[in-house]
Amino acid sequence: MQRLEGRIVIVTGASSGIGEAVAIAFAEVGAKVVLAARRQDRLDALAQRIAQAGGEALAVATDVTDEAAVERLFATAVEKFGRVDVLINNAGIADSTACEDLALERWQQVLDTNLTSAFLCSRAAFRLMKPQGRGRIINVGSISARVPRPESPAYTASKFGLDGLTRSLAVDGRDHGIAVSIYHPGIVNTELGPNMGKAPAERTSDPRDTAEIILHMASVPDHMNFYEALMVQLAVP
Numbered sequence: 001m002q003r004l005e006g007r008i009v010i011v012t013g014a015s016s017g018i019g020e021a022v023a024i025a026f027a028e029v030g031a032k033v034v035l036a037a038r039r040q041d042r043l044d045a046l047a048q049r050i051a052q053a054g055g056e057a058l059a060v061a062t063d064v065t066d067e068a069a070v071e072r073l074f075a076t077a078v079e080k081f082g083r084v085d086v087l088i089n090n091a092g093i094a095d096s097t098a099c100e101d102l103a104l105e106r107w108q109q110v111l112d113t114n115l116t117s118a119f120l121c122s123r124a125a126f127r128l129m130k131p132q133g134r135g136r137i138i139n140v141g142s143i144s145a146r147v148p149r150p151e152s153p154a155y156t157a158s159k160f161g162l163d164g165l166t167r168s169l170a171v172d173g174r175d176h177g178i179a180v181s182i183y184h185p186g187i188v189n190t191e192l193g194p195n196m197g198k199a200p201a202e203r204t205s206d207p208r209d210t211a212e213i214i215l216h217m218a219s220v221p222d223h224m225n226f227y228e229a230l231m232v233q234l235a236v237p
């Protein structure tokens with residue numbers, strides 16, 4: 001993981017679950033992590049934990065659905081570290097509401113949080129990474145973007161949309177040294193997990209497992225894009 005040492009990595013949704021595990025994993029290999037989410041107290045505690053372990057982290061309370069807040073996040077990262085090398089678009093919310101019961105407001109909230117946020121962060125990242133001639137964006141999708149769960153039209157649409165955004169930006173980034181990719185976790189044991197409509201017998205994985213896969217995707221040589229990975233849980237005890 002030498003390639004990630006000293007790299008500047010923004011992780012959205014870093015206040016819990018997968019994002020927290022990703023931030024820790026990157027810090028452990030010497031990356032400088034910028035932690036973004038709304039819960040400042042959680043981000044501060046994580047930054048402290050990373051610093052105590054000898055790493056470097058900057059907590060920036062951010063609502064990723066807020067255009068101005070996203071601009072502030074990137075400006076703060078550049079002010080502190082001078083550049084951004086890697087963006088992990090991980091922030092997300094779950095929703096299991098049948099179409100006929102789904103309020104427009106909720107539909108928009110899910111799309112804003114899971115998809116528009118990735119557009120806003122990717123736009124800010126492209127504006128920095130194009131002149132740098134180098135950069136990497138990894139989106140956290142979902143197995144729902146391959147196999148939809150019942151009664152989750154907003155979540156499923158948001159993750160299919162994120163898949164489409166990834167494909168589009170991967171094409172646009174290629175000639176500028178910007179790798180854009182997507183990881184689709186299966187069911188992960190986080191605060192969001194129970195809202196995914198998990199079947200009782202379904203196995204879950206640890207956020208650390210997901211973090212290690214994302215770390216691996218980020219650590220390939222700069223001229224390569226580990227474009228896509230999909231996790232399927234096996235029925236082993």
Ligand code: NDP
Pocket residue numbers: 012013014015016017018019036037038039040042062063064065090091092093094113114140141142143184185186187188189190191192193196
């Ligand atoms: P968590 O609920 O533990 O984490 C979600 C994170 O997103 C939190 O840090 C939360 O922080 C942040 N977040 C939510 N809304 C916003 C917002 N408006 N602005 C900024 N941050 C926000 O869930 P997971 O770790 O499980 O989820 C992470 C990603 O993984 C999501 O995109 C999810 O769809 C995906 N995923 C998860 C699976 C699972 O089984 N757990 C399976 C497949 C995909 P805060 O509330 O502090 O803002």
